[in-house]
Amino acid sequence: MPAKGDHDARRRDVSEAVWRVVATAGFTGLTMRAVAAELGASTGLVTHYFPSKALLVRHALDLAAERTDERPLRTPEAPGLAALRAAVLDVAPVDGDAVAMNRVWVSSWDLALADAGFGAAQAARYTRWRAKLARHVADAQERGEIGAGDPADLAARVAAFTHGLVTQALFDPEAFGAARQERLVDGFLDSLRAGAPARDS
Amino acid sequence: MPAKGDHDARRRDVSEAVWRVVATAGFTGLTMRAVAAELGASTGLVTHYFPSKALLVRHALDLAAERTDERPLRTPEAPGLAALRAAVLDVAPVDGDAVAMNRVWVSSWDLALADAGFGAAQAARYTRWRAKLARHVADAQERGEIGAGDPADLAARVAAFTHGLVTQALFDPEAFGAARQERLVDGFLDSLRAGAPARDS
Structure with a gap:
């Protein structure tokens, strides 16, 4: 034995x-x-x-x-937009471990959409994720880094962008290398600045 | 017989x-x-x-x-941003048929990521979709409706947002009803206006 x-x-x-x-x-x-x-x-x-x-x-x-819960996360230099950026890049498939993690999650959606119990667990997971993103959004708004708007809606926009980036990068890793993913993330985050309180220039 | x-x-x-x-x-x-x-x-x-x-x-x-290829599509009132909006809403799961279509696609990703042939077909399909979005982006830029930027990157951003919205709405249809999806789409499209050439005001 x-x-x-x-x-x-x-x-x-x-x-x-x-x-x-x-x-x-x-x-x-x-x-x-x-x-x-x-x-x-x-x-x-x-x-x-x-x-x-x-x-x-x-x-x-x-x-x-x-x-997913135990993976090392990026340490942002500041709360707000920097923390939001780190949270998005913590999900994006920019290295081998993140690719594997995302492949498993995306593959699991077939099961999750067909099974009420697992689907509910998945939905709850994404609700928590959006709540975390919404806190970063609210911080960023307080710091004047991004424009006005319902933090929950802006967090849903960030979550949508992030999940969709995952899908595209998984299917077309050549067209979506790590450098391009980062550029796309930064372009997207810049667009959230629209309407941010004007600063003295 | x-x-x-x-x-x-x-x-x-x-x-x-x-x-x-x-x-x-x-x-x-x-x-x-x-x-x-x-x-x-x-x-x-x-x-x-x-x-x-x-x-x-x-x-x-x-x-x-x-x-998917034969479904009725929205007829936009104009090229550019309106056509981009229509293209996004043609994919978003805002009604029963679109929910079913998206459920089948998202469910197919498990197979597609594991099978080189089908994965390549899927990747090609998304490349064509992004090319179509990129044409709307370029039109919108020409019309001064959205800001400067590589149309291919902006189209990838639109595609990412759209696919991610699909995922969230499929898992949480109560939190992502048709009205909220439209509001999220419009909020997202507004953010593309950032940096658009200033018009006489």
């Missing part, structure tokens, strides 16, 4: 394999066999940890949430 | 059922059995038209492309 530590280490290996499979083959490609192949192990080992396809899928969704 | 006309009519019924299944249960939920249940027929009838799951999926993807 393996020691507890071995068991936990093995479970982490299986988790890693699940993550890599979903990040490349999506939820459609997430099968016991694919995880076993990624791991170089038998499907029996995978079913030992995840006895059903539903549990395997559930684990992949949990991994997406955990990895 | 049924007449050719009967066969075609039956095939259209099966197609309709495929569409309704994907629009509610996603590609994950697209099975012979679900289509048969939606149709109130046997799975044998479905497999008569679509002998394999792969052909069923392919048909659903073809339907999405056809229905």
